[in-house]
Amino acid sequence: MPKVPALAELQRRRSEKWYGHGDGVIAATVAEMDFELAEPIAAVLHDAVSRSDLGYTSGVPSSLGTAFAGFARRRLDWTVDPDRLTLVPDVMIGLIELCRLIAPGGSIGFASAAYPPFLTQLPAAGFSLVPMPLVADGAFDLDRLTTQLQDGLDVLILANPHNPTGRAVPRDELVRIAELCAQHDAWVLADEIHAPLVLPGARHVPWLEVSEAARYCGISLTSASKAFNLAGLKAALLVTASDRAQDIVSRLPLTNDQVGLLGLLAAEAAFTSGDDWLDDVLRQLDRNRTVLGDQLPGGIVWTPPQATYVAWLDCTGANVGEDPAAYFLEHSRVALSPGRTYDPAATNFVRLNFGTSEELLTEMLTRLSDRGQ
Numbered sequence: 001m002p003k004v005p006a007l008a009e010l011q012r013r014r015s016e017k018w019y020g021h022g023d024g025v026i027a028a029t030v031a032e033m034d035f036e037l038a039e040p041i042a043a044v045l046h047d048a049v050s051r052s053d054l055g056y057t058s059g060v061p062s063s064l065g066t067a068f069a070g071f072a073r074r075r076l077d078w079t080v081d082p083d084r085l086t087l088v089p090d091v092m093i094g095l096i097e098l099c100r101l102i103a104p105g106g107s108i109g110f111a112s113a114a115y116p117p118f119l120t121q122l123p124a125a126g127f128s129l130v131p132m133p134l135v136a137d138g139a140f141d142l143d144r145l146t147t148q149l150q151d152g153l154d155v156l157i158l159a160n161p162h163n164p165t166g167r168a169v170p171r172d173e174l175v176r177i178a179e180l181c182a183q184h185d186a187w188v189l190a191d192e193i194h195a196p197l198v199l200p201g202a203r204h205v206p207w208l209e210v211s212e213a214a215r216y217c218g219i220s221l222t223s224a225s226k227a228f229n230l231a232g233l234k235a236a237l238l239v240t241a242s243d244r245a246q247d248i249v250s251r252l253p254l255t256n257d258q259v260g261l262l263g264l265l266a267a268e269a270a271f272t273s274g275d276d277w278l279d280d281v282l283r284q285l286d287r288n289r290t291v292l293g294d295q296l297p298g299g300i301v302w303t304p305p306q307a308t309y310v311a312w313l314d315c316t317g318a319n320v321g322e323d324p325a326a327y328f329l330e331h332s333r334v335a336l337s338p339g340r341t342y343d344p345a346a347t348n349f350v351r352l353n354f355g356t357s358e359e360l361l362t363e364m365l366t367r368l369s370d371r372g373q
Contacts, residue, residue: 001280001284002036002277002280002281003036004035004357004359004360005036007360010027011023015030015231015232017029024333025329025333025334025335026333026334026360026363026364026367027353028334028335028336028352028353028354029336029351029353030353031163031308031310031355033281033309033356034357034360035229035281035284035356037228037229038269038270038273038274038277039277040269040270040274041269041270044265044268044269045262045265048261054262055261056256056257057087057235057258057259057260057261057264058256058257059087059256060085060086060087061264063268064085064264065083065085067268067271068082068085068237068271069081070272072206075196076195076204076206077206078206078209079209080208080239084240084241084246085237085238085239086238086240086249087236087237087238087256087264088236088237088254088259089234089254089258089259090223090225090234090235090236091191091193091223092117092121093236095157095191095221096122097252097253097254098187098189098238098248098249099127101251101252102154102155102187102248103127104126105126105128106128106155107130107148107152108130108154108155108157109129109130109132109145109148109155109157110129110131110132110157110158111132111133111134111140111141111158111159111162112131112342112343113134113164113165113312113342113343113346113349114342114343115159115163115164115191116341116342119341119342119344130153133343134162134165138162138165138303139167140173142176142177142180145177146180149180149183149186154186155186155188156187156188157188157189157191158188159191159194160174160190160191160192160195160204160205161192161194161197161198161204161305163194164312164337164342164351165303165305165312166306166307166308166312167303167305167307168202168203168205168307169205170205174214175211175213178207178210178213178217178218179211181218182214182216187219187248188207188214188217188218188219189218189221190206190208190220190221192204192220192221192222193221193222193236194308195222195227195307196278197226197282197285197308198306199306200286202306202307204307206220207220208241215242215245216242218245219240219248220238220239220240221236222237222239223236223237223267224270224274225263226308227278227281228266228267228270228274228277230263230266230267230270233263233267234259234263235263235264235266235267236259284358285354285355287358288354288356288358288361289311289354291361291362292304292352292354292365295362295365295369296313297318297369298318298369299319299320300313300314300368301313301314309354309355310351310353310354311351311352311354312339312349312351313336313349313350314348314349315348315349315350316348320371323338323347324336324339324348324349325337325338325339325350326338327371328371331371332368332370332371333367334364334367334368336350336351336352337350337351337352337353338350352364
């Protein structure tokens with residue numbers, strides 16, 4: 001079982017999830033897990049510090065390419081050409097810079113609710129947003145996508161698995177998305193950062209394994225950051241499987257020295273030697289998903305996620321006011337992410353991060369049920 005420090009120790013962390021909350025508040029906001037680092041990753045980081053190896057990154061070493069290709073094959077049933085990998089500091093920077101190359105000032109679509117930086121950073125970079133609400137069962141709205149493509153949509157950002165719902169998009173849906181986007185000459189940027197975190201009962205289908213159409217119009221973006229809790233180390237990968245896509249990537253203005261060397265070293269260790277730790281984490285997340293379903297407070301509705309460690313909770317029936325996150329912080333001392341940051345219309349929703357110990361999750365749920373009573 002992966003180890004999680006005690007609450008007092010977690011509150012000493014300086015990362016976004018835990019920093020700045022009052023004493024005794026349980027943080028379940030930002031997508032960081034509480035588990036201690038995998039030993040092979042910790043070892044390589046300690047070793048780098050011990051030899052003062054904290055300089056610039058020189059490029060994609062063959063060892064990283066080999067490590068990721070092996071990981072993709074073992075864990076995701078994905079055949080990756082190590083020569084088709086490009087380093088970027090993180091997935092969001094990669095998305096923005098690719099959009100600037102593909103369609104400067106153009107229209108960018110994505111399923112809504114969505115990762116909050118889509119709503120804030122893309123407009124700041126000069127793009128027009130085209131949110132496409134998910135249909136009732138959480139599926140992508142293919143009819144709306146067709147209409148938007150006919151209206152000139154330039155780029156679709158496809159978060160798969162989806163954040164915040166945790167849905168793993170099935171192959172038939174991906175095939176249709178690829179057909180539509182290729183037909184209308186729109187690019188698909190597949191954000192697959194949560195792909196290694198698919199839970200039992202579901203399967204991730206890598207975008208570049210979907211079809212020739214997907215490879216023609218698509219680029220995949222991924223990282224060890226979510227699966228291995230390395231977001232602060234700044235190293236991500238762009239993956240292509242067509243000359244057309246590789247030509248776009250080759251024109252990126254980013255340079256290798258913008259990627260963190262520690263992030264590169266940690267990613268290589270994760271992809272090479274992190275399987276056992278990841279298996280333990282997935283088992284814990286699956287148990288936590290069950291705990292959530294069994295102990296979810298009355299009036300809160302959810303669809304259990306197929307992937308990731310976040311739960312998208314509808315609090316409409318919970319009698320917690322117009323701002324559920326603020327209510328729970330005040331009355332339960334639990335910090336959750338407000339739904340409106342993922343979708344301005346999702347005012348009755350919160351996102352709960354269950355990437356923690358079963359004990360801390362149980363305490364969190366007890367507090368949410370008691371609400372300070």
